Amino acid sequence: MSENERDDHTGVETTGHEWDGIKELDNPLPRWWLWIFYACIAWSIVYWVLMPAWPGLNGYTRGLLNQSDRGDVVSELNALQAQRGRGEAMLVSASLQQIEADPDLQAHALAIGQSVFGDNCASCHGVGGAGAKGYPNLRDDVWLWGGSLEEIEHTLQVGIRSGHADTRMSMMPAFGRDGLLTGAQIGDLTEYVVALSGRQADRAAVARAAPLFAENCAACHMPNGTGIRELGAPNLTDREWLYGGERSAITGQLTNTRNGVMPMWGNRLSPGVIKALAVYVHVNAGGGEPSLVKVEAPAP
Known part of the structure; x- marks a missing residue:
């Protein structure tokens, strides 16, 4: 071997x-x-x-200890639901102003609101609520449809262009796509809007666009361009732009328009949770009244 x-x-x-x-x-x-x-x-x-x-x-096989992770999770969820139920009952019975005035209630509302915001709102508005192009910044004081506690709560309940009977609704026409204005007229209107926001613009184009703005835009955005908050028509005289303030973005909005949709949360979240979310947005974000700078339409 x-x-x-x-x-x-x-x-x-x-x-x-x-x-x-x-x-x-x-x-x-x-x-x-x-x-x-x-x-x-x-x-x-x-x-x-x-x-x-x-x-x-x-x-x-259950094992001698009969341990069940699923059972543990169910027990913990039931305990959490019971705890939240007591807190939510207090939120439902209190007014929004009482919640913000009571340190304990406000702390409870902020804790719930932060969790709910992260789960449902942060994907569009960002973790800190600063928004992005096409998604409003909730940390400033530029609020369409109002930034008071009651107005924020109502917007959360009915959404924006959501299909709810009382939804927040505004609809800007697609002036170019639907043939309402020519490309040249849209170019002039772009210069007019640029001038409204206090920037250098083509004076001849602004003069040509003045009657176009009065006929097609002033009903919602007001003759001086400061907008109508209750109609969801933005202020064109400031430097806050949802879809961008450069000329190409303004032209694109006039040509094809964009009308974003926010879900209605009234059928998904309980009244107490919506109150907590409204308080969270109001306290941690802007929540103030929009700044309407009263300026006249630019002279030709």
Whole structure:
């Protein structure tokens, strides 16, 4: 019977495996590794006996401890729901002003509001409510439809262009797409809007666009461009732009329009949670009245 080859340097037998002149030694596994391996086997046997482990045709083995993670989660959720239910009952019975005036109620509302905002609102408005292009910034004081506690609560309940019977609704025409204005007229109106916001604009284009603005835009945005908050018509004289204030963005809005949609939360969130969310937005974001700078339409 032939003996296995031994390594000349270590005296250890080889396994017979060789690659590129390198031979594998048949060293035993370290003792510490073997003990850990055996301990793991022993632990697994104990675990199989004590904990749910083996699937079967009619369920699974429950184990001597009858442990159930699903049951633990259900118990914790029920306890949390009971705790929130007590707090929500207090929120429902209090007015929005009372909630903000009471430190304990406000703290409870802010805790709920932060959680609900993160789950439902942050994907559009950002984690801090700063918004993005096409999604309003909730941290300033530029509020369409109003930024009071009651107005924020109502907007949360009915949404914006959401399909609710009382939804916040405004609809800007697509002047270019629907053939209401020519490309040249839209170009002139773009210069007019640029001038309204206090920037340098083509004076001739502004003069040509004055009657166009009066005929097509002033009913919602007011003759001086300051907008009508209750109609959701933005103030064109400030530097706050939902879809961008550069000329290409203004032209795009005039040509094709964008009318964003906010869901109605009244059918998804309870009244107490909506109150908490309104308080959270009002306290941590702007929540103030919009700044309407009264300026006259630019002279030709």
